Amino acid sequence: MTTDPDGTATDWKSDLRQRGYRLTPQRQLVLEAVDALEHATPDDILCEVRRTASGINISTVYRTLELLEELGLVSHAHLGHGAPTYHLADRHDHIHLVCRDCTTVIEADLDVAADFTEKLRATFGFETDLKHFAIFGRCGTCATAGPAEDPEDPVAATGAATAKTGGKGPGEK
Template sequence: MTPQRQLVLDAVSELGHATPEAVCTRVQATAPAVNITTVYRTLDLLEQLGVVKHTHLGHGAPTYATSEHEHVHLVCHHCGRVDEIDADALDDLAGALQASHGFRLDATHVALSGACRDCADRADAEADAALPDETVEAP
């Protein structure tokens, strides 16, 4: 492990879910000569070694986390909030995919898109408010 690689790994560990650009910024605070190309190559190598994993949380750059950081990401496509749940929450789905297709799901590499509780509640309230008032007044 070279000093530059260790700096990249340390940055990923400290930042949690981090884009390569965020990792580069963190590394450059200590080692200004490290460039984004080096960070990308190091992240690729660390992923090949099983030390980090990447996930696409939406459009844009992937985010990286250490491999012991195993969970499923719940990404709200309204506000951008990212929640985490245990990967075993998808065990039933993984079993069904294995049985029906012989497919082995890596649930630690998954981001599910939808609406967080707050955005879903707000959408429900807006939908309820848009419904016509059905009360009829007697003549």
Template sequence: MPEADWRRALREKGYRLTPQRELILAAVDELGHATPDEVLAHVQRQASSVNASTVYRTLEVLEELGLVRHAHLSDRAPTYHSTAGHEHFHLVCRGCHRVISADAEEAAPFVESLTTRHAFSPDLGHLTVFGRCHDCEGTS
């Protein structure tokens, strides 16, 4: 999403564009997929005054505005990513913990089946499929 669009989205919902919000959104963009703690560490390199509660609250606001999304890529904290890129879902290897972003179109037959058979439209941005990558498939 171009910078002018997210600035407008914040203003339209009654939020100010604070330096902290700008830093946090930029951190999510730069990191790709990051937990709130990873976002905090990244932001604190530039502004040590930003604390964990500011990061968590800001991520909630940014998600409400549709600027970021979260997925659960482990049993720990949610992982956030920008909505500026392509829509995707996640493949997580249980062996090496690598995260692969799979294009939403790859799930088209699955989505069609859910829509047709169950009258259900999935939210692929939150979908995480756990398994084993080719490199880890033969190891324990």
């Protein structure tokens, strides 16, 4: 069981029963892991579940996540090149702001993208579903810390190499 932002309790068992499913131990463990970890990959969820039930395998986690998403209890987003991350769907709809430097994930209300979605609707007749939307950049902390190092930028790479080699650039003796 979890608590909605408005303070009301969400009872997973009742929710599943109303839809014709039981809250099995595996489903409960996966839901509890998703709730505790917030934005977690299936592997993260498996590690959390195995703290309680070592016999659970990754295919059980994937099947359970698929069912829970079909039932509207969890939602996923792609926050990088790896596996999707899952979070409880009963929380407010939001977009994800992902820091490329420290990997922090910030949940931003959909209203911050209202002008953007309206522009897409007006220009293309396109209705957006931003629940799976992630914007990549740098968080305030990392941006304040200084410029990001770009390994593709030869100037930045040389500067980084100079700093790491005691003032000598690549190929210098």
